[in-house]
Amino acid sequence: MKITKQTVAGKLTDYLHQEITLAQLVDWAEDAMMDGDFDAGDAAKLADVVARIGLADVRSFGLTWEDCAEILMELGYEAHVDVIAA
Numbered sequence: 001m002k003i004t005k006q007t008v009a010g011k012l013t014d015y016l017h018q019e020i021t022l023a024q025l026v027d028w029a030e031d032a033m034m035d036g037d038f039d040a041g042d043a044a045k046l047a048d049v050v051a052r053i054g055l056a057d058v059r060s061f062g063l064t065w066e067d068c069a070e071i072l073m074e075l076g077y078e079a080h081v082d083v084i085a086a
Helices: 005-016 022-035 040-054 065-074
Strands: none
Touching (some): 005 022, 005 065, 022 040, 040 065
16 A cells, blocks of 8 residues: 555544544554555655554554644644533
8 A cells, every 4th residue: 555644644533533443543553564665755754653653552652633733733733622412
């Protein structure tokens, strides 16, 4: 699978929108580290980011909102929150 900035941003967005669980995000990241084809222009940055996501299920690492926002910023995206009545 080809891993690009857009791919990683999309997975984080799915997680933040609660469309996938943390476990699913971590599984994707672990698979991407093993089998992924990182975009050549950003390979080192993408590998670092995906490796960080892959550790999110370890209690001492975790994945906070701030972590997600920082990762997205590193990838050239901004995270915004909309709060709506349920």
